[in-house]
Amino acid sequence: MRTWAGFAKNEEVAKTAPAFTVAPQVLAIRGDIEYGAYLASGCITCHQPGGNTDGIPPIAGLEAGIFVTALHAYRQKHRDNPVMQLVAGRLTDDEIAALAAYFETLGK
Amino acid sequence: MKHMQGARPEMKLDRRLFLGASAAASAVLCAPCVLADGHGRPRVVVVGGGAGGATAARYIARDSRGAVDVTLVEPTRSYYTCFFSNLYLGGFKEIGDIGHTYGGLTAGGVNVVHDHAIGVDRTARTVTLAGGSVLKYDRLILAPGIDFVEMSVPGWDISSQNLMPHAYKAGSQTELLKARLMAMPDGGVFAMVAPPNPYRCPPGPYERVSMVAHYLKANNPTAKIIVADPKPKFSKMALFQEGWANHYAGMIDWIGEEFGGGNVGVDPAAGTLTIDGEKTRVDVCNVIPAMKAGRIADIAGVTDGNWAPVNAADMSTRADPDIHVLGDASQQGDMPKSGFSANSQAKVCANAVRGALTGSRVFPAKFSNTCWSLIDTNDGVKVGATYEATEEKIARVDGFISQTGESAEVRRVTYEESESWYAAITADMFG
Numbered sequence: 224m225r226t227w228a229g230f231a232k233n234e235e236v237a238k239t240a241p242a243f244t245v246a247p248q249v250l251a252i253r254g255d256i257e258y259g260a261y262l263a264s265g266c267i268t269c270h271q272p273g274g275n276t277d278g279i280p281p282i283a284g285l286e287a288g289i290f291v292t293a294l295h296a297y298r299q300k301h302r303d304n305p306v307m308q309l310v311a312g313r314l315t316d317d318e319i320a321a322l323a324a325y326f327e328t329l330g331k
Numbered sequence: 332m333k334h335m336q337g338a339r340p341e342m343k344l345d346r347r348l349f350l351g352a353s354a355a356a357s358a359v360l361c362a363p364c365v366l367a368d369g370h371g372r373p374r375v376v377v378v379g380g381g382a383g384g385a386t387a388a389r390y391i392a393r394d395s396r397g398a399v400d401v402t403l404v405e406p407t408r409s410y411y412t413c414f415f416s417n418l419y420l421g422g423f424k425e426i427g428d429i430g431h432t433y434g435g436l437t438a439g440g441v442n443v444v445h446d447h448a449i450g451v452d453r454t455a456r457t458v459t460l461a462g463g464s465v466l467k468y469d470r471l472i473l474a475p476g477i478d479f480v481e482m483s484v485p486g487w488d489i490s491s492q493n494l495m496p497h498a499y500k501a502g503s504q505t506e507l508l509k510a511r512l513m514a515m516p517d518g519g520v521f522a523m524v525a526p527p528n529p530y531r532c533p534p535g536p537y538e539r540v541s542m543v544a545h546y547l548k549a550n551n552p553t554a555k556i557i558v559a560d561p562k563p564k565f566s567k568m569a570l571f572q573e574g575w576a577n578h579y580a581g582m583i584d585w586i587g588e589e590f591g592g593g594n595v596g597v598d599p600a601a602g603t604l605t606i607d608g609e610k611t612r613v614d615v616c617n618v619i620p621a622m623k624a625g626r627i628a629d630i631a632g633v634t635d636g637n638w639a640p641v642n643a644a645d646m647s648t649r650a651d652p653d654i655h656v657l658g659d660a661s662q663q664g665d666m667p668k669s670g671f672s673a674n675s676q677a678k679v680c681a682n683a684v685r686g687a688l689t690g691s692r693v694f695p696a697k698f699s700n701t702c703w704s705l706i707d708t709n710d711g712v713k714v715g716a717t718y719e720a721t722e723e724k725i726a727r728v729d730g731f732i733s734q735t736g737e738s739a740e741v742r743r744v745t746y747e748e749s750e751s752w753y754a755a756i757t758a759d760m761f762g
Contacts, residue, residue, distance in 0.1 A: 258694055261692075262697070264390070264678040264759075265675065265697060265699055267755060267759055268671065268675065268699075268755060268756050269751065269752045269755050269756070270751075271751060271755040272755075272758065277747055278744075278747035278750050279751035279755070305715075305731040306701055306713070306715055306731070308731075309699075309715060309717055309731055310699065310717070312729060313697075313728060313729065
């Protein structure tokens with residue numbers, strides 16, 4: 224099980240319930256990177272590729288497990304940004320995995 | 332010497348001829364590769380370099396890695412975004428902050444042509460430009476934004492736009508409206524003729540009212556704002572009305588449909604606005620007429636009434652599967668006519684067009700929109716939704732809106748989000 228520990232420097236993440244975890248079988252889903260790239264186009268309308276962390280934080284390069292945990296936390300309303308609850312609310316487990324796999328490649 | 336003198340011009344001539352012949356010969360020699368490289372590649376022509384067109388052009392060029400020849404036709408060399416143009420009116424942005432050029436797109440492989448598209452031949456599949464060039468296409472993407480419905484505000488036409496600016500296509504018009512605002516006499520009247528539905532937003536009329544009020548409160552506090560509105564209600568109405576009461580008490584008089592706000596006429600030369608038979612002399616009159624799809628959509632014959640009906644799955648028009656319409660000009664269903672919507676639609680369209688032309692994977696259409704508005708310093712609000720493609724339309728799935736009575740901290744964070752979003756979406760559009 225993964226927790227928020229690895230993401231603790233991010234002010235936004237610090238607001239979330241640190242106990243939130245995602246089941247290992249969900250974290251183990253292998254993401255379709257090409258589908259993730261397509262879905263990601265909907266994220267980068269708001270998330271800048273890097274730099275300034277005020278406002279909307281950058282997400283490119285996030286480790287996949289952290290990304291998956293964050294999105295599931297929004298989907299289950301453990302985090303409270305209404306935009307992100309909405310975005311995550313319509314993503315399937317496979318789609319979250321696809322996005323995570325894609326964004327992780329941007330950090331390599 | 333005589334011989335030499337005679338020979339020189341001859342040599343020059345020969346040289347010129349040789350160069351000409353050489354160029355022609357290279358052209359002939361290269362003809363197969365030109366054909367393979369140019370005519371062999373599928374061609375996409377995009378008309379309009381805003382949130383829809385620039386995004387579509389950039390994504391198709393980038394993701395096809397040169398397999399698709401992408402030309403973007405956009406008359407302006409510097410594009411000013413409608414979103415955040417109200418913040419310029421309020422003094423939160425400089426005009427340069429909302430201006431963008433197309434160098435990033437050209438570097439990304441898009442052939443950017445600064446010209447006006449004036450004709451579409453759907454049989455020959457060509458677009459004619461005002462400069463005389465003719466562009467062939469396999470797929471045509473029209474993202475022309477809006478034009479105005481003539482005589483929708485009696486007394487106003489495009490020749491009046493310097494006397495009564497619309498500021499609904501950002502740039503010089505926005506600068507003019509700001510100059511007029513700044514030149515208002517103490518205690519003067521700023522009037523807005525608000526548009527009927529459906530209208531482009533941003534630049535939202537009600538955010539604009541807020542930004543004008545913000546400016547006046549600091550610089551001309553006894554001035555008044557009159558809004559004549561043909562609608563009985565508007566987006567985020569409760570949020571704006573709460574904000575106006577909190578920040579600008581007594582300054583803004585909103586006259587909705589019920590009180591004759593739709594029964595208006597203007598006399599630009601006299602500087603008067605008549606609302607429901609009552610004529611008022613105003614110092615600034617911001618006339619936002621009724622809107623329709625940018626003219627080229629009409630010329631292409633893909634409109635039905637004022638807008639171009641499209642299929643939600645790929646933004647192709649109902650009239651012609653090889654022509655797609657994005658953003659404000661499209662009649663797509665439930666999405667607002669925002670830059671965010673156009674950008675979202677562009678990505679769905681780019682994925683579908685690339686798939687059709689190169690065989691790349693096509694994924695399900697998913698759309699989203701969020702619109703932030705600034706009411707006063709650090710008082711930001713937002714509304715958003717997600718959408719999916721149905722046979723009939725782009726259909727709303729779920730949404731949210733800021734709540735009245737939110738804390739100052741929530742509103743500040745919301746405004747900060749909008750700043751991040753602006754940086755992100757403009758990078759997404761222009762590279």
